Amino acid sequence: MQETSMLGNLNAVGFYWTVINSASKAKEVDLGHWYGQFPLEDDAWFRSAKFNSHGMRIAGSYNWKNGNCDREDAQKFRGRGFKQLTGRSNYADYWVYRGWLSQSSFSRSWWGDPSFLKRNRAGMKKEPAEIADPQRVSLPENCVDSGGFYLRFKRPEAVMEIDRDNGIAAETAAEIQKERIISRAVTRAINGACLDENNRLEYTRVAKKILV
Incomplete structure (x- = not known):
């Protein structure tokens, strides 16, 4: 119920994987925090264009997409749950839906902020949703519910x-x-x-x- 990453070769084009990164498979409920919350868990896979072992592109970078505001967000809001909810904006919508977050606590469409479009987090005037515990999506009581939410509303x-x-x-x-x-x-x-x-x-x- 949580997206894994890969180990391999990273260059200016993207990340070319060779094997699954076992660290990304650790259940966050057992870790007690989201994977990447601490510097030693930094994982370039999520903020890179992704290629398989044959050199075929399989996915783009999560950096500055789906409401993600920086390199940390790319990993923090990785895919979780039955339908792999991904990105800060989708997490925010689900948090509001569940009553875990007030709509008034953040700016709507913060990804339209001119500084966001320039990838300048410090210059943003709009406030993105603050979510401290994204790993809640992968819990048994939420993982299927989040998938149903994504399908029905997104x-x-x-x-x-x-x-x-x-x-x-x-x-x-x-x-x-x-x-x-x-x-x-x-x-x-x-x-x-x-x-x-x-x-x-x-x-x-x-x-x-x-x-x-």
Whole structure:
């Protein structure tokens, strides 16, 4: 329920991974703090463009995206929960939704501040949401709830695609093809592209068999 990072080679283009960083797999509930809260846990993976071991780009940097204001935010607001809630702005919306944070305590759309656009945190006039314990998202009582929140409020188009499915693992060739089309549409609605199509479809089918 928390995004892992990789170890590998970092250069001016990005981070080329070789193996999973075991430090990022430690459960934050056991750490007693969010991973990266202390300097020795600084992890360049999250603030870098990400490439797999074959040199293929798999994700961009989290730095100065989704409301993240600096290099610390890129790691602090890494993906957590069932649908990998990511970025300070998404965390802020979820915190408000849960009643953990008042909307009046921060500026709306702080990422539109001219200094934010220049990546100058010190010059910002708008105040971003302050969240001290982002690791709450990965707790058992919150991880599925945060995923439902993200789908319903952040990706309603994905929910529309999901509702086209009957929730039962397809059996006939025609049914499997329809299932694949829906899986592709959901993936595009969430990620903007159809990535890792076969694995996503297979995981969906496994989940259906468990839930029905």
